Amino acid sequence: ETGVTQTPRHLVMGMTNKKSLKCEQHLGHNAMYWYKQSAKKPLELMFVYSLEERVENNSVPSRFSPECPNSSHLFLHLHTLQPEDSALYLCASSPGTGGRQPQHFGDGTRLSIL
C-alpha cells in the first residue's frame, strides 16, 4: 500500500441514506484534509485535521460529519445529502499544516446522489 487510499471509489446513494467515505494514508503525515471537487469549479477545502484534531471547518453543512480517529485515518460521514452534493470527494495528507507543506491526494470517491 502506498500513498493515500480512498474507499469506495464510487458511491451512489439516495438522499435519505447514511454512508461513510474512508481515507487512509501510509506516508507518516500528521495532517489530513477533505476536499470537494465539482465540475469546472476549484477544489473546495472542507475540513482540516492536524494530529487528529480538527483545525478548520470551511462552513460545511452539518450533513457532512468528519472523523479522524488517528493520524492515518480519516472518515467523512454522510447523512441526508442533497443532489448538489454529487461530486468527487478527495482526501489529502501533508507532513504538517504549515504553509510550505505540499499535499498528497488520494484518487477520490465519486459520489452521486439520486
Next chain:
Amino acid sequence: QKEVEQNSGPLSVPEGAIASLNCTYSDRGSQSFFWYRQYSGKSPELIMFIYSNGDKEDGRFTAQLNKASQYVSLLIRDSQPSDSATYLCAATEEVHGMRFGAGTRLTVKP
C-alpha cells in the same frame, strides 16, 4: 474573497512546443505556491512548488513566481501528448489550507 484565478482553457499546443500556464492570486499573504497535474478521473499529482520570487526548474518544467504582481506560471518545454491534463495552481498562507484555482486544461497535439 481570497481567490486563485486560472484561465480554464482549453490550451492547445503542438507536440514539442512550450506550454505556458498562468495563475494569479488575490491574497498578498500567500507564501507558497504549487502546481498539480490532474488526469481525467485521477487525483491531483504534485509537479512543482515555489516559495521565492524568480524561476525554479525541474526537468522540462519551470515554475515562475512574481509576488509583486501576484502571478505564478508554469512552463512545460518540449510538450508531449502525455502532458495533456488539467493543471491546478494552488496557494497557501502561513497557517494552513491550500486554495486552488479551477484549473487549466492542456491538450498537446501529436
